[in-house]
Amino acid sequence: xxxxxxxxxxxxxxxxxxxxxxxxxxxxxxxxxxxxxxxxxxxxxxxxxxxxxxxxxxxxxxxxxxxxxxxxxxxxxxxxxxxxxxxxxxxxxxx
Amino acid sequence: xxxxxxxxxxxxxxxxxxxxxxxxxxxxxxxxxxxxxxxxxxxxxxxxxxxxxxxxxxxxxxxxxxxxxxxxxxxxxxxxxxxxxxxxxxxxxxxxxxxxxxxxxxxxxxxxxxxxxxxxxxxxxxxxxxxxxxxxxxxxxxxxxxxxxxxxxxxxxxxxxxxxxxxxxxxxxxxxxxxxxxxxxxxxxxxxxxxxxxxxxxxxxxxxxxxxxxxxxxxxxxxxxxxxxxxxxxxxxxxxxxxxxxxxxxxxxxxxxxxxxxxxxxxxxx
Numbered sequence: 605x606x607x608x609x610x611x612x613x614x615x616x617x618x619x620x621x622x623x624x625x626x627x628x629x630x631x632x633x634x635x636x637x638x639x640x641x642x643x644x645x646x647x648x649x650x651x652x653x654x655x656x657x658x659x660x661x662x663x664x665x666x667x668x669x670x671x672x673x674x675x676x677x678x679x680x681x682x683x684x685x686x687x688x689x690x691x692x693x694x695x696x697x698x699x
Numbered sequence: 700x701x702x703x704x705x706x707x708x709x710x711x712x713x714x715x716x717x718x719x720x721x722x723x724x725x726x727x728x729x730x731x732x733x734x735x736x737x738x739x740x741x742x743x744x745x746x747x748x749x750x751x752x753x754x755x756x757x758x759x760x761x762x763x764x765x766x767x768x769x770x771x772x773x774x775x776x777x778x779x780x781x782x783x784x785x786x787x788x789x790x791x792x793x794x795x796x797x798x799x800x801x802x803x804x805x806x807x808x809x810x811x812x813x814x815x816x817x818x819x820x821x822x823x824x825x826x827x828x829x830x831x832x833x834x835x836x837x838x839x840x841x842x843x844x845x846x847x848x849x850x851x852x853x854x855x856x857x858x859x860x861x862x863x864x865x866x867x868x869x870x871x872x873x874x875x876x877x878x879x880x881x882x883x884x885x886x887x888x889x890x891x892x893x894x895x896x897x898x899x900x901x902x903x904x905x906x907x908x909x910x911x912x913x914x915x916x917x918x919x920x921x922x923x924x925x926x927x928x929x930x931x932x933x934x935x936x937x938x939x940x941x942x943x944x945x946x947x948x949x950x951x952x953x954x955x956x957x958x959x960x961x962x963x964x965x966x967x968x969x
Contacts, residue, residue, distance in 0.1 A: 621883035621884065622883070622884040622885065623880070623883045623884060623885060623886055623887070623890070624883070626844075626845055626885075626886050626890075627886060627890050629845060630845060630848060630849075630886070630890065630894050631894070633845065633849050633852075634848070634849060634852045634894050634895070680797060680800075682797045682798075682799075693794050693797070693825070695794065695795050695796075695797070697764050
């Protein structure tokens with residue numbers, strides 16, 4: 605069995621190498637520049653987003669501090685824009 | 700002022716945490732004041748790899764919430780007193796901390812350390828943004844497989860969009876198998892380098908020593924690992940310090956199966 609396996613191994617090397625196919629596939633995946641990534645700050649009007657973000661932060665801080673009976677300073681609100689979506693993350697520390 | 704490196708990859712399971720621990724320990728052995736920050740909130744592991752899981756009192760979340768000062772939350776390594784860990788919390792989520800919190804915390808730490816390594820979670824969402832927020836430079840960790848390389852490519856693109864210059868993004872190829880490269884069964888370093896177009900900071904071969912040291916909770920440099928692994932880690936650390944150290948070639952990375960190693964492994968098994 606081991607005698608024949610020597611030939612099998614040799615044959616496989618001649619037929620195809622994993623490195624060659626990986627290299628070809630890698631070229632097609634990343635060969636033409638970086639894979640598609642979106643900017644975090646590509647909102648059409650950054651000023652408009654910043655203004656609205658501040659307003660919504662204030663509103664959430666007020667409401668959350670009332671609901672959870674905590675200091676407004678303990679409510680952290682982050683507004684981010686990802687690929688056309690505005691994401692609002694609120695951390696409420698009501699310890 | 701400390702230089703801050705974030706170890707990131709996009710893909711999980713490529714060895715970011717293990718490398719963070721081992722680079723930190725190797726750097727500390729050279730006498731530098733080193734801090735490791737576990738930014739993988741919710742799935743923390745760096746404390747376990749470092750063997751410090753029973754010493755944690757406060758976490759990154761306690762610091763972010765203003766409960767304690769950052770220096771009160773740091774856990775010192777048992778043997779290397781100039782190596783500290785800022786642990787992550789297991790019961791919190793990545794959303795409980797913001798990139799601004801990270802910038803502030805890392806900024807405070809910078810004064811007391813020479814080097815800070817941030818262990819980034821897998822993915823490109825909030826945890827990634829938090830981890831890279833306070834970093835000066837990025838170490839992209841990948842294994843020589845397509846999914847890891849393509850994810851690394853995406854992360855490099857994100858970092859560039861976030862303002863990282865090309866020369867501040869470096870590549871570490873982990874779990875490299877020289878014998879597979881020699882047989883034509885694995886991508887070589889040039890293939891990976893040309894696909895990602897960033898400078899290679901290090902190549903770490905696949906090694907059982909890593910599993911042994913992780914299980915013991917003792918970094919490789921303190922665990923009596925074979926000289927090849929110690930030399931490789933030392934090379935990366937020296938490059939991070941700005942020294943011009945050549946990248947090892949395939950022969951340097953290959954584990955030598957000589958008689959002495961065979962005898963050593965025989966005794967280790969017992």
